[in-house]
Amino acid sequence: MSALSNHVPDPRLITAYAERWDGPLHRINPWTKVAVLPIVVLAVTIVDDPTIVAGIYAAILGLYAASGLPVQRLLYWYTLPVVFVVTIVGPLAFGEPGVPIGGLVLETPIGSLSLTWAGLSVFLGLLFRSLSVVTYSLTIAMTTEYNDVAHVLGRVLPRPVDQIALLTYRFTFVMLETLEDLVSGVDARGGSLVSDFWGNRQLYSRVFGMTFLTAIERSERLTDSMEVRGYDGDLTLYSHVERPPARDLLVVGELAVSVIAYGVLA
Structure with a gap:
């Protein structure tokens, strides 16, 4: 995609990494990787503490990097989700009550405008939530062959x-x-x-x-x-994805129970 912007994810590059690269995550069962996605979405949804959300994002980013995927290209791909968060959440961050950061208050025709620590916390929390889901989704796409993705979609989604x-x-x-x-x-x-x-x-x-x-x-x-x-x-699916091993099921189960327990007890 040399003629287009580097800030837009290239499906051809994503497919090339999925088909030809051989990282640690490529050898994980596709069902396991797909099963973790709703757990990630649930986790970043119910967690209120921005520090914990940042930790989830850091863990996913570390998983992405450990798989040998291009981190520098990922930073370019963050442009669209960051712009979306800034556009939607940015104005809301200035409406949060609290102590202004650095004591800076901007007087406008509609009243005083300031960025408080609470507003910054809201903005960063939503930003890390968005980047966590985006990063893990790209990780799945770049470590799973197309035939396996097609098989999983054919099994999960209705016709x-x-x-x-x-x-x-x-x-x-x-x-x-x-x-x-x-x-x-x-x-x-x-x-x-x-x-x-x-x-x-x-x-x-x-x-x-x-x-x-x-x-x-x-x-x-x-x-x-x-x-x-x-x-x-009807697209016939010639690929066959084995059931995830018991070890993977145990890990996914522990993650799901941990997230649900946090949501109930927190």
Whole structure:
């Protein structure tokens, strides 16, 4: 994805790590990795202490790094979730009562505005929650082969939701290839998508509009070729994922019990 931003996760790079890399987490049963995801979501949801949430994030980040996955690229991929948290939670952080940090108070036409320690705690807590889920989701995607993911989705999701999920994954590749072709064409003709965003707003609209139209056309041709090869609305899953070993079940069970116990007793 050299023609696109490094701040957007590249499904092709993610797939390459999943298919060709061999880290410690690649050898963990896919069912085990998927089962831990709802536990992570539940944990960061019920835990109120930002310190504990930060510890959960640190553990997940350490797991990501220990698997040999690109940490520097991950920092770029954090751009979108960080921007989302800043946009949604940032204004709320200034509304928390408490002692202003450094005693700084900004007078505005709508009243005094200050960032308190309580507001900072709320912001950091939600940021670490978001990054924890994002990081672990990427860890699963980059350490599990596509056939195994397809098998798990086919078992977990009801039909036709599983088929929609698998075809959406394929459509993402088609759309990215189309977008790269359009961006390369704009650059080859001396255009720029970076220098003046507002001035190029019509160009942006045309690029994204053409991206979806062309991607849909390519997807239709892909569907026709699949139907010629016998596709009848059911993607046959040739992969077989073994049941997780007893050790994995024990670890997942302990994690689930610990999180539930914390939610009940805390």
